Structure formats: C-alpha cells, structure tokens
Amino acid sequence: xxxxxxxxxxxxxxxxxxxxxxxxxxxxxxxxxxxxxxxxxxxxxxxxxxxxxxxxxxxxxxxxxxxxxxxxxxxxxxxxxxxxxxxxxxxxxxxxxxxxxxxxxxxxxxxxxxxxxxxxxxxxxxxxxxxxxxxxxxxxxxxxxxxxxxxxxxxxxxxxxxxxxxxxxxxxxxxxxxxxxxxxxxxxxxxxxxxxxxxxxxxxxxxxxxxxxxxxxxxxxxxxxxxxxxxxxxxxxxxxxxxxxxxxxxxxxxxxxxxxxxxxxxxxxxxxxxxxxxxxxxxxxxxxxxxxxxxxxxxxxxxxxxxxxxxxxxxxxxxxxxxxxxxxxxxxxxxxxxxxxxxxxxxxxxxxxxxxxxxxxxxxxxxxxxxxxxxxxxxxxxxxxxxxxxxxxxxxxxxxxxxxxxxxx
Amino acid sequence: xxxxxxxxxxxxxxxxxxxxxxxxxxxxxxxxxxxxxxxxxxxxxxxxxxxxxxxxxxxxxxxxxxxxxxxxxxxxxxxxxxxxxxxxxxxxxxxxxxxxxxxxxxxxxxxxxxxxxxxxxxxxxxxxxxxxxxxxxxxxxxxxxxxxxxxxxxxxxxxxxxxxxxxxxxxxxxxxxxxxxxxxxxxxxxxxxxxxxxxxxxxxxxxxxxxxxxxxxxxxxxxxxxxxxxxxxxxxxxxxxxxxxxxxxxxxxxxxxxxxxxxxxxxxxxxxxxxxxxxxxxxxxxxxxxxxxxxxxxxxxxxxxxxxxxxxxxxxxxxxxxxxxxxxxxxxxxxxxxxxxxxxxxxxxxxxxxxxxxxxxxxxxxxxxxxxxxxxxxxxxxxxxxxxxxxxxxxxxxxxxxxxxxxxx
Numbered sequence: 001x002x003x004x005x006x007x008x009x010x011x012x013x014x015x016x017x018x019x020x021x022x023x024x025x026x027x028x029x030x031x032x033x034x035x036x037x038x039x040x041x042x043x044x045x046x047x048x049x050x051x052x053x054x055x056x057x058x059x060x061x062x063x064x065x066x067x068x069x070x071x072x073x074x075x076x077x078x079x080x081x082x083x084x085x086x087x088x089x090x091x092x093x094x095x096x097x098x099x100x101x102x103x104x105x106x107x108x109x110x111x112x113x114x115x116x117x118x119x120x121x122x123x124x125x126x127x128x129x130x131x132x133x134x135x136x137x138x139x140x141x142x143x144x145x146x147x148x149x150x151x152x153x154x155x156x157x158x159x160x161x162x163x164x165x166x167x168x169x170x171x172x173x174x175x176x177x178x179x180x181x182x183x184x185x186x187x188x189x190x191x192x193x194x195x196x197x198x199x200x201x202x203x204x205x206x207x208x209x210x211x212x213x214x215x216x217x218x219x220x221x222x223x224x225x226x227x228x229x230x231x232x233x234x235x236x237x238x239x240x241x242x243x244x245x246x247x248x249x250x251x252x253x254x255x256x257x258x259x260x261x262x263x264x265x266x267x268x269x270x271x272x273x274x275x276x277x278x279x280x281x282x283x284x285x286x287x288x289x290x291x292x293x294x295x296x297x298x299x300x301x302x303x304x305x306x307x308x309x310x311x312x313x314x315x316x317x318x319x320x321x322x323x324x325x326x327x328x329x330x331x332x333x334x335x336x337x338x339x340x341x342x343x344x345x346x347x348x349x350x351x352x353x354x355x356x357x358x359x360x361x362x363x364x365x366x367x368x369x370x371x372x373x374x375x376x377x378x379x380x381x382x383x384x385x386x387x388x389x390x391x392x393x394x395x396x397x398x399x400x401x402x403x404x405x406x407x408x409x
Numbered sequence: 410x411x412x413x414x415x416x417x418x419x420x421x422x423x424x425x426x427x428x429x430x431x432x433x434x435x436x437x438x439x440x441x442x443x444x445x446x447x448x449x450x451x452x453x454x455x456x457x458x459x460x461x462x463x464x465x466x467x468x469x470x471x472x473x474x475x476x477x478x479x480x481x482x483x484x485x486x487x488x489x490x491x492x493x494x495x496x497x498x499x500x501x502x503x504x505x506x507x508x509x510x511x512x513x514x515x516x517x518x519x520x521x522x523x524x525x526x527x528x529x530x531x532x533x534x535x536x537x538x539x540x541x542x543x544x545x546x547x548x549x550x551x552x553x554x555x556x557x558x559x560x561x562x563x564x565x566x567x568x569x570x571x572x573x574x575x576x577x578x579x580x581x582x583x584x585x586x587x588x589x590x591x592x593x594x595x596x597x598x599x600x601x602x603x604x605x606x607x608x609x610x611x612x613x614x615x616x617x618x619x620x621x622x623x624x625x626x627x628x629x630x631x632x633x634x635x636x637x638x639x640x641x642x643x644x645x646x647x648x649x650x651x652x653x654x655x656x657x658x659x660x661x662x663x664x665x666x667x668x669x670x671x672x673x674x675x676x677x678x679x680x681x682x683x684x685x686x687x688x689x690x691x692x693x694x695x696x697x698x699x700x701x702x703x704x705x706x707x708x709x710x711x712x713x714x715x716x717x718x719x720x721x722x723x724x725x726x727x728x729x730x731x732x733x734x735x736x737x738x739x740x741x742x743x744x745x746x747x748x749x750x751x752x753x754x755x756x757x758x759x760x761x762x763x764x765x766x767x768x769x770x771x772x773x774x775x776x777x778x779x780x781x782x783x784x785x786x787x788x789x790x791x792x793x794x795x796x797x798x799x800x801x802x803x804x805x806x807x808x809x810x811x812x813x814x815x816x817x818x
Contacts, residue, residue, distance in 0.1 A: 018759050096781065102770055104780060111792050112762070190618070194792055209599070210622055215793045236815040243817035349810045350427050353521070361511055361813030370818070371513060371809070372505065383520050383603055383806035384624045385794040397792035400780070401758045404770030406645040408652035409779070 002140075002185050005173040006192035009113050009138035012170035017110050017136050019167060021088035027165035028084050028130050032077040034161035035126065035154075039073045045153035046122065049146060058146070061250075065120045066147055076126050079375065083130045086374040089392040090136050098407075105401040110136030112194035114395065115186050117142045117208060119200035122150035128197075129158050129172050131377050135395035138171045140193065142186055144200075145178035152176060187212035199378055202305070217386055217394075219378030222252030222333035223305045224363040227259040227322040227348070228268060229339035236360060237268065237338045238275050243362045244336070246276055250307050252379060253334050253366040257302060257312045259322045265315045266290050279309045286315040302329045319344040323351045330354055332381050334363040355381060355388035411549075411594050414582040415601035418522050418547035421579035426519050426545050428576060430497035436574035437493050437539050441486035443570035444535065444563075448482045454562035455531065458555060467555070470659075474529045475556055485535050488784065492539045495783040498801040499545050507816075514810040519545030521603035523804065524595050526551045526617060528609035531559035537606075538567050538581050540786050544804035547580045549602065551595055553609075554587035561585055596621035604804075608787055611714070626795055626803075628787030631661030631742035632714045633772040636668040636731040636757070637677060638748035645769060646677065646747045647684050652771045653745070655685055659716045661788060662743050662775040666711060666721045668731045674724045675699055688718045695724040711738045728753040732760045739763055741790050743772040764790060764797035 016024075035042070046068040053063045093107035114137045118124045125141055132139035143151040155174035162169045175182050187196060187208060196216045198208040205218055226244055228237045244255035258281075260268060269290045273281060281287075282297035294313075301312045302325075316322045319337070326335050336358035337348040345359045356366045366388065368376025373391030380386040386394035425433075444451070455477040462472045502516035523546045527533045534550055541548035552560040564583035571578045584591050596605060596617060605625045607617040614627055635653055637646045653664035667690075669677055678699045682690060690696075691706035703722075710721045711734075725731045728746070735744050745767035746757040754768045765775045775797060777785025782800030789795040795803035 014760065098774070098779065098781070102774060213619055215624070215791060217793075233815070239815060239817055247818060345812075351423065354808070356809040356811055358811045359813065361811055361816040362818050364818040365507070365511060365811060365816070366809075370507065372507070382624060384626075387806050388809050398796050399763070400765040400775075400797050402765055402767045402770055402774060403754075404768065406642070406648060407770040407774070408648055409656060409771055409773040 002175065002182060002189065003192060005140055005175070006113060006189060008170040009140060009173050010192070012168040013110075013112060013138045015168055016133070016138060016171050019136070021090065023166045024088075024133055024136065025084040027162055027167045028080050028133055030161040030165050031126070031130060031158050032080040034157045035073055035077040035080070038157045039070055042073060042150065042153050042157065043068060043070065046150040048149040053146065056146075062120065062146075066122065066150070068122060068150060072123070076123050079127065080130045083134050083375050086134065086392060089134070089396050093398070100407055101405070102407050103403045105403075106398050107401055108393070108396045109399045111395060111397050113138045113140060113192065115140045115142065115189075115193045115196045115214070117183055117186065117196065117198045117200070117204065119144040119204060120147060122147045122154060124199060125151045125154045125174075126158065127375065128377060129155075131375055131392060131395060133167070133171060135392045137395055138173070140173040140175065140186070142175040142183060143178070148176070148178050184211060187214060190214055197378060215385075217378070217380050217390070218382045219380055219390070220252045221305055221331045221381055222254070222379070223257065223303065223329060223331045224253060224255045224333055225257045225259060225326050225330060225335040226255045226363070227316075227319070227326070227335070227337045228261060228264055229319060229337055229341060229344050230261040230263050231340040231344070232261075232264065232338040233340065234264075234268065234271070238271055240336065240338055240360070240362050241272060242275050244364055245279055245311050246309065247362075247364055249309055252305075253364050254307070255311065255336075255363050256304065256306050257314070257329065259325060260313065260315050262286075262315050262317055269313070279311055281311055281313050283313040284315060287313045305331065319347050323348060327351075327353050332383075333379065334358065334366040336361065336363050355379070411584065411591060411598065412601060414549055414584070415522060415598060417579040418549060418582050419601070421577040422519075422521060422547045424577055425542070425547060425580050428545070430499065432575045433497075433542055433545065434493040436571055436576045437489050437542055439570040439574050440535070440539060440567050441489040443566045444482055444486040444489070447566045448479055451482060451559065451562050451566065452477060452479065455559040457558040462555065465555075471529065471555075475531065475559070477531060477559060481532070485532050488536065489539045492543050492784050495543065495801060498543070498805050502807070509816055510814070511816050512812045514812075515807050516810055517802070517805045518808045520804060520806050522547045522549060522601065524549045524551065524598075524602045524605045524623070526592055526595065526605065526607045526609070526613065528553040528613060529556060531556045531563055533608060534560045534563045534583075535567065536784065537786060538564075540784055540801060540804060542576070542580060544801045546804055547582070549582040549584065549595070551584040551592060552587070557585070557587050593620060596623060599623055606787060624794075626787070626789050626799070627791045628789055628799070629661045630714055630740045630790055631663070631788075632666065632712065632738060632740045633662060633664045633742055634666045634668060634735045634739060634744040635664050635772070636725075636728070636735070636744070636746045637670060637673055638728055638746055638750060638753045639670040639672050640749040640753070641670075641673065641747040642749065643673075643677065643680070647680055649745065649747055649769070649771050650681060651684050653773055654688055654720050655718065656771075656773055658718055661714075662773050663716070664720065664745075664772050665713065665715050666723070666738065668734060669722065669724050670731075671695075671724050671726055678722070688720055690720055690722050692722040693724060696722045714740065728756050732757060736760070736762050741792075742788065743767065743775040745770065745772050764788070
C-alpha cells in the first residue's frame with residue numbers, strides 16, 4: 001500500500017520536477033490560503049487528538065505540543081508565505097568546459113521523494129510539505145498516532161490546495177496507518193524513496209538509523225556544552241550560560257552540560273547557582289566540593305540531553321581536557337567556549353567535532369532562521385550531505401548535464 | 410579489535426585534522442617515494458597473491474587486476490604526486506555576519522575516519538589512503554582476501570612513510586583479517602567511523618547498503634543507456650555507440666543498453682551490428698524483426714550491467730518512452746541522447762534521473778579526471794552528499810564557526 005503512494009508520488013514528480021519556481025510558489029501560496037479558509041475544519045479534527053491525549057493522560061506539555069488554535073494555524077500559513085519569498089534552490093549551478101569542447105553544467109535538482117517520520121507537532125506536516133514542494137520534491141508524511149486526526153486533516157487541505165494549483169495533489173502523500181509496521185515498511189523502500197528524515201526524540205531517530213536501508217539524515221539531538229575557560233569574562237559567562245540553559249530548555253540547541261576551568265570554578269559555581277535558581281545542577285566530585293548541596297552527576301548524566309531545567313557540571317584542567325570530554329559526550333550539534341584567549345578559541349573551534357562551534361556566544365543561535373536560511377527542515381547532526389541547520393539547498397542534489405557535438409573518449 | 414584500530418585512528422586524527430596542507434602534501438610525497446624505494450618487497454608479496462590466484466583458478470582478467478609490476482607501482486606513485494598538486498580542500502568556506510554582530514564562518518573540514526571495503530585491485534589501497542590523507546581524513550582499509558598480501562605490504566610501506574613525515578602512521582589502518590565477519594563488524598561501528606565507501610561489484614555494494622548502519626556512499630554500478638532520437642545524425646550515433654560500448658567494456662561508464670527511436674531503427678540496426686562485430690546484441694521483439702539472427706532480450710537483460718561485449722537493444726516510440734524506460738532500468742549513473750532536436754535534448758536532460766546526462770557525447774566521459782577534479786575515490790550513484798565523480802571536496806563536511814562577543818538569544 002505504501003508502494004502505491006510512492007508510485008503516485010513518482011507520477012506527480014514528473015510534473016513537479018520540471019515546474020517553474022513561480023508555479024511552485026503559487027501552489028504554496030494556495031496552501032497558505034486554504035489553511036486559513038479551512039481552519040475550523042482543522043480545529044475540529046485537532047479536537048479529536050486533544051480528546052485522545054486526555055484519555056491517554058498525556059502530560060500538559062505533550063498536549064500543548066499537539067494543540068492547534070486559530071492563531072497557531074495562521075502562524076503556520078504566515079510561515080508558508082515566507083517560504084514563497086525564499087530564493088528558488090533549483091537550477092542554480094556552475095558551468096565548466098572540457099578540453100575538447102564538451103560543456104559540463106553542474107545543476108541543483110530535486111532529490112525526488114522525501115519521507116518524513118515524525119512525532120507530535122502537527123505543524124511539521126505543513127512545514128515539511130511546503131519545503132519539499134518549494135525544492136521540487138514530492139513528500140510522504142508519516143506522523144505519529146497522537147496527532148493523526150490533525151495530520152490527515154492538514155494533508156487533505158494541502159492536497160486540495162495543490163489540486164487548485166498547476167501541481168498534482170499527489171505531490172503530498174500521507175500515511176494514515178500509524179502502526180509501527182508502516183514506519184518499518186517506509187524504511188525499506190529503496191528505489192522508491194530517496195531520503196528519509198526522522199524528526200522526533202532520540203529513540204525514534206535511533207530506530208530509524210538502525211533499521212533504514214534508505215539514506216537517512218539524523219536531526220535534532222543536542223547534548224550541547226558550554227566550556228568556561230580560565231580567561232573568561234565572568235559576567236559574559238553567566239549571561240551565556242543562563243541564556244543557553246534557560247531561555248528555552250526543551251529545544252535541541254539549549255545547553256545541557258557545563259565545563260569549567262579549574263581556576264574559575266570556585267568563583268563561578270556559586271554565582272551560576274544563584275543566577276539560575278530553577279536549574280538543578282548535577283556535578284562531578286570536584287564540583288561537589290564547591291557546591292556540597294547539589295546532586296552527583298553519573299557518567300550517564302554527561303551523555304544526557306535533558307531538555308529540562310537540569311545541567312551537568314564538570315571541572316577540567318584546561319581547554320584540551322574540555323575538548324576531549326566534549327568529543328566523547330556531545331551529539332555533534334553545538335558547543336561553545338567562553339574565553340579571552342585566542343589560542344584557546346582556535347584550539348576549541350578546530351578540534352571540537354560539532355556542526356556549530358561557538359566562541360563567546362550562546363549555543364541557542366544554531367537555527368535556520370538565525371543563520372539566515374529562512375525556514376529549516378531540521379538540524380542535521382550527521383556529517384554527510386547536510387550538517388547543522390538544513391534549508392532548501394540541503395533538500396536538493398546535483399546532476400551533471402554534459403552537452404557535446406559528437407565527442408567520444 | 411577493529412575498535413582498537415578506530416581508536417588509534419582517532420588519536421591520529423587529532424594531529425592530522427589540524428595539519429597544514431603543506432604537511433599533508435609532504436606526507437603523500439613521502440608515500441610516493443617509499444613505494445618506489447620498496448617496489449621489490451611489494452612485488453614479492455604480490456607474487457603470493459598471484460600464486461593463490463592460480464591455485465584458486467581465477468580468470469586471467471581477475472588475475473591481471475591483482476597483478477602489480479614495477480611499471481604499475483611507479484604509475485601509482487606518479488598518481489600520488491598528482492594528488493599533491495591538487496588544491497587543498499580544507500579550510501575553504503564562506504563568511505557571513507549575523508544581524509547582531511556574530512561572525513558565522515562555514516568552513517570545509519574533514520569527515521573523520523573513512524572506511525573503504527573493496528575488492529581486487531591493490532592500487533585502491535594506495536589511492537584511497539592518499540585521497541583520505543590529502544583531505545585530512547584517517548582511513549581504515551578492508552580489501553579482499555585475493556589481494557591481502559599485496560594490501561598488507563602496501564599499507565606497511567605507506568605507514569612507514571607517514572612515520573618519516575609529520576603525521577602519525579596510525580592515520581592509515583589496514584584490516585588484515587579478510588573474513589566476512591570483519592566486514593560486518595566495520596559496517597556497525599557507528600560513532601567510530603564517519604563514512605563507509607564500498608568499491609567493487611554489485612553484490613558487495615548491495616550487502617553494504619543492506620547491512621551498514623554507518624552512512625554509506627554507493628559507487629560504481631553503471632547500467633548506462635544511449636538513446637538515438639528520430640533526428641540523430643547517423644554517423645555521430647554510430648561513433649558514440651561504438652565508443653561507449655567497446656572502448657573499455659569493463660568500466661562503469663561503458664554503455665550497456667541501446668534505445669532506438671522507431672523511425673531510425675531499420676536503418677541503424679544493421680549498421681550498428683556491422684560496426685561492432687564483437688558485440689552480442691540482445692533485442693526486444695521489434696528489434697528481432699529487423700535483426701532476426703540475434704538473441705531475444707529478457708527483462709533481466711535490461712537491468713543488467715554486462716561489463717562485457719554484450720548490449721541490450723529496445724525500440725521505443727519517442728523520447729518520452731525512452732526516458733520512462735531509462736528511469737525504470739538505469740542505475741542513475743550516466744545516460745545519453747543523440748539528437749538534433751533541442752526540445753528532445755531538454756526533455757531528456759531534465760527528466761532522466763542520473764548523475765550525468767549527455768547530449769551528443771559518449772557516456773565514457775563520466776570520470777573524475779575527465780571532469781577536471783583530479784583523482785577520484787569513486788563515482789557515486791546515490792543522490793546524498795556526493796553524486797557522480799567524487800573528488801577531494803566530497804571527502805569533506807562543513808562546520809559552522811560562530812564568533813561573538815557575548816551575544817545571547
């Protein structure tokens with residue numbers, strides 16, 4: 001059954017992949033209009049998911065992630081209009097000429113069919129569909145059971161909008177069956193699906209990486225570190241630590257672990273504790289000597305992305321020990337050093353293995369909007385194809401077009 | 410045991426990744442010198458593989474692929490000196506500035522540890538090692554049992570050369586145990602290995618794609634097509650078909666399948682047969698009406714990369730039918746149209762899904778050297794990260810270095 005959806009998407013791709021940027025933008029604008037026109041229908045369907053969430057006794061935070069409101073729907077449609085304004089990623093390229101007169105063009109083209117396996121937030125359904133259409137890709141969306149009524153309603157509205165555009169409705173496919181089997185089946189559809197992007201928690205992403213035979217881009221897990229060097233400015237350190245930990249603890253670019261140079265630990269630790277009273281610190285043995293009231297950190301703590309008001313703390317001898325620790329425990333997302341020493345900054349940025357390395361700034365800036373890419377489909381924590389915030393260019397591949405007049409080798 | 414090799418490579422990476430281009434080039438130059446100085450030792454070890462090949466009754470072609478000679482070793486060292494001359498892929502990047510004064514640099518950096526699983530030709534041991542070192546990557550080489558004595562000898566010479574350079578010998582790791590288990594173990598070393606490149610036949614590549622949990626780049630399978638359109642120049646068509654099929658049938662950019670527009674088939678087919686007397690044509694039912702003496706092609710034939718003097722032939726109604734056939738049967742490597750009609754050329758190049766699409770030229774040009782990339786580590790037939798000939802840039806990833814002075818979000 002999923003193969004059928006893929007085959008329909010493939011037919012639609014023949015039209016989509018040769019469409020102009022104008023046609024794709026008009027389709028996305030129609031998607032935005034339809035979401036606004038149909039918001040009451042969407043809210044009715046969303047209510048079913050909210051009622052199910054109550055039955056399943058989901059936490060308030062989880063339920064809030066599921067909930068749509070008129071305001072949230074209009075915010076989603078506003079974001080689609082921003083996608084229309086972004087430059088067309090397709091057709092860009094370089095041209096070079098071969099010795100014997102062949103013209104070789106390297107051109108950006110769509111990947112084909114992109115599968116997204118995601119959890120919770122129904123806005124992913126709309127954002128992912130719009131970014132795929134904008135980049136000339138068809139998409140197959142497989143959201144979680146907790147949001148299935150909302151997702152089906154949103155996909156219906158989007159597909160109807162495409163029908164009114166010059167693109168086929170089949171550019172967008174939704175998997176209604178949210179059983180584990182459909183996810184597993186998707187992961188094995190080599191030859192039908194060109195890229196699989198999991199968006200969700202660690203266990204979802206690990207299951208996809210372990211089981212998919214289709215190329216995957218891992219996104220989103222962020223065990224981000226702040227290292228305060230010997231020479232750091234104390235006030236700057238306190239501001240950055242506080243911002244990175246508490247401005248939005250549930251997101252992947254929030255800091256989870258704090259490393260302190262031995263020479264600054266005794267001064268800084270009480271100030272940090274006072275500055276972030278809501279945050280539970282979990283410290284190494286040496287930290288506990290300075291702050292005897294806090295919990296001891298286990299090795300597991302240093303591997304943990306809390307996504308909560310909790311932070312692990314470790315005292316280190318120098319920037320080298322900090323880098324060694326980070327490369328062992330980080331998720332290759334975002335890590336920062338606070339220092340006045342240019343050598344320490346250079347050593348840190350060269351040797352920390354992460355998508356984004358910061359000097360004297362908060363890790364919270366790792367974000368497609370903040371980096372100026374417009375919308376993002378996720379933050380890649382792997383090294384192949386895309387690293388860091390993934391914008392429209394990361395949803396394309398290249399093709400060599402070679403034009404000759406009879407050349408042979 | 411393989412984990413130990415990975416850990417040694419990781420230690421070496423700390424030195425390699427922060428080395429200058431000059432240091433890396435000097436190491437590669439020493440590798441070239443050492444190969445020449447030690448050629449007699451290498452030939453002695455290679456003789457053992459050749460003797461084993463005779464015992465195993467390997468074909469002459471297979472044995473020739475294994476064989477090293479003084480001339481071949483010096484050709485390999487000459488190719489290393491060419492690698493030294495290529496521009497450094499590391500450190501290149503763009504710089505942009507964030508609204509509130511953050512400087513964001515997007516810089517090309519090494520991937521880390523690259524594993525290569527390969528068959529036959531011992532020169533892969535040297536080429537792959539040199540390209541990895543040049544691009545700042547450590548490498549773990551797992552060649553086949555048929556060339557193991559040669560591979561161990563080559564790796565020993567290369568590691569000794571590194572010891573005499575400013576880079577650690579452990580940048581290059583070789584797997585001496587060529588059992589199936591070591592290949593399987595490599596494919597699961599997530600967190601240790603950053604990229605796995607299989608080089609070899611279809612079954613090797615498929616096994617790696619199916620079993621690896623590490624990101625893989627598929628290389629080399631080429632079921633390449635030539636489509637002769639209605640308006641094609643007959644002489645040009647004959648030249649290109651003959652060149653693409655017979656100039657080197659055993660390589661991945663050789664043509665395997667010929668599609669002919671119905672209106673030119675009756676004229677062209679006898680000329681093609683006369684032009685390539687060594688080639689066995691296998692035709693569709695309509696082809697057999699024109700050339701009754703040839704074998705009938707099965708559906709399996711159209712999926713087959715023969716790598717031999719065999720070519721499947723099918724008659725089609727137009728460029729659309731040709732493109733549909735190609736997208737079903739090709740391996741997304743290289744496909745060509747021969748035509749005078751710009752609309753047919755445009756339709757073909759936009760809609761054929763392949764790394765390289767040709768108009769009026771031979772598919773044999775898909776090659777790193779021909780495209781001007783210098784050396785290549787393989788030809789990617791997948792769409793993620795790298796597509797087509799893979800040069801040094803494709804062995805790198807990017808990192809964002811963000812420099813601030815206290816910015817918070």
